[in-house]
Amino acid sequence: MAKKIHPLDLTGSTKPRSLQLPRTFRLRHFIHKHWYPYLLVLPTMLLFLGIMIYPLVYGILLSLEDKGLLSSKSTFIGLDNYARLLRDAVFWKAIGNSFIWTGIGVVGTIGLGLVLALLLNRILFGRSLIRTLFMLPWAMPTIVTSIVFTWLYDPTFGYINPYLRQMDFISEPILFLAKPNLALFAAAAPMIWKFYPFAMLALLAALQAVNQELYEAATVDGANRWQAFIHVTLPGIRPTLTILVLLECIWIFNQFDFVYILTRGGPAHSTELLSTYSYMSAFDEFRASYGAAIATVQFVLLFVFSLFYFRFSGSYEEER
Amino acid sequence: MKLSKESTQNPLPEGRRAGTLNRHSKRPAESLSTYRVDSGWRIRRMLTSVLLYAVLTVLLLVLLFPVMAAISIAFKPQTELLVFSINPLPHEPTIKNFAAVFATGNFAGYLFNSVLISLTVTLLSIIFATFGGYSLARFRYPGRRTLARLILFVYMFPASVLVVPLFIILYQLGLIDTHYGLILSYTTFALPFSVWMLKGFFESLPREIEDAAKVDGCSRTRLLTQIVIPLSGPGIAAVGAFAFVLAWSEYLFAITFINSDSNRTVAAGLQLYKSQLGIDFGLLMAASVVGMAPVVIVFVLLQKYLVAGLTAGSVKG
DSSP states (O other), rough: OOOOOOOTOSSSSOOOHHHOOOHHHHHHHHHHHHHHHHHHHHHHHHHIIIIIHHHHHHHHHTTTTTEBBSOOOOOOOTTHHHHHHHHHHHHHHHHHHHHHHHHHHHHHEEEEEEEEHHHHHHHHHHHHHHHHHHHHHHHHHHHHHHHHHHHHTTTTTTHHHHHHHHSOSSSOOTOOOOOTHHHHHHHHHHHHHHHHHHHHHHHHHHHHSOOHHHHHHHHHHOOOHHHHIIIIHHHHHHHHHHHHHHHHHHHTTTOHHHHHHTTTTOOOOOOOHHHHHHHHHHTTTTTTTHHHHHHHHHHHHHHHHHHHHHHHHHHHHHHH | OOOOOOHOOOOOOOOTTOTTTOOOOOOEEEEEEEOOOOHHHHHHHHHHHHHHHHHHHHHHHHHHHHHHHHHHTOOOOOHHHHSSHHHOOOSSSSSHHHHHHHHHHHHHHHHHHHHHHHHHHHHHHHHHHHHHHHHHHHOOOTTTTHHHHHHHTTOOOOOHHHHHHHHHHHHHOOOSSSSSHHHHHHHHHHHHHHHHHHHHHHHSOOHHHHHHHHHOOHHHHHHHIIIIIIGGGGHHHHHHHHHHHHHHHHOOHHHHHOOOOGGGGHHHHHHHHHHHTTTOOHHHHHHHHHHHHHHHHHHHHHHHHHHHHHHHHHHHO
């Protein structure tokens, strides 16, 4: 009597199981082996495909057409929108502003976060409570933050201007949000306020991970506080700092809310960012394709940023 | 063996404590690491501490000034708002502003919509992220690593790039001005970080527990629902806090995908109040306080888990 061999058992062949089976069986075997984990990620993948990937592709195709926001007909016009963009002075202003905005944001956020992380690292008692208090700005909705800063900046009913007036520092109110050069910085303040907690948190974790023995070694070698900072602390937090800079770059570059709420693109487009310009082209002027073209440019620049991020985060993970 | 002559004939000299024979001072022996702890250094360390706390307090007051000012302005009566005072605290606090918030517009409706949407998003995010994170953490299958990287990549997608095409797609599906469009979008935006965080969390759970259950014949689903999930309290709390804060605070989609007043969320409602009642800061601040209270409360309660998830998950260093 031949021994019963289960069709899915090894029978002495050295080929992998999947290649042993006849071809028609391979698919069924694959499904039988892996259906469970695929099913688990299915809702997530469906949402990603539907809400992120598909609109992204649709947006790129949209930028190659000429379509109004609510109209159902569209004509293919190829790269005309992009040619128009290159001739558009506002577009170039928006790109420049986006980069300046990112620069201000990253410097402000990480600078403030580093200072706070260094201070918090030195205290032991009540660190958790103080850290929570410093993190509060992150939890506030952007509209609320914007309302509060609008009040702060208001020339008549606000706080900063009447305060300076009362102290006789100024005689005329400073129009924070109406002066072309000042407006971008004024709009960056709430953004730095919102994003510094993450930097502080990441840097605090990195500071605590620095090997304390290195500090002792530095003291033995005769280093003072400043030298210890430059030669022990900074190199120690460099991996985290790099990734942090890239992450903040990406988030700040993509920021929309603060500029849109505070200045709507600012006096004469002086605070116009790629994100706001794309939005307003599509929704205020109903030129959906043009807005999609600007958004595609924004995405391409973002993609370049994120390539850097992947290169750095991947290499550091392999180091460990 | 007899004791040597010296030890029996050299007792301690008069008045000397053991262990102090070769020392120059009468204080007890101190180790090298405590040599700093005499009075001069102690005072200096205390001063440094006090200075640190003072600097931190000043920074805290400066950085939290916007929040504190907003809250105090919310309680100021109209008469006090027209005259500037350096002291932001009200002389005669009033709750008239809060009453006006609910009387002026459909703020109660906005709150209801926001609560509904945020809770749904939180629930869906937790469920989907648990499934996805567990699949990425504990299974081996083709495409797993690509999926993980895709999730990280998608984390960086900005809402401002997707809003134009997404609006058109939702418009053609008839989902504009409904809650569904927002719920789907917010869940999708909350998922990358949530999946990543829970994946890390599941990977940190000791395998022995799951192996022991498997040996006892536990099925995969029971393993997930009855063993892994109950152990994942902190991770799930972090995901829940993150998703709730995201859904409640979100602004861009809220003003774009909803038109009618009855479906509006708090974020869009605050924008409406701001553009129509620009100067009445008392009312605006009161509305802001009401609008930010839920999110601040959730954050303060769950921040411990959120911080643990943030520092362990996204930034490795």
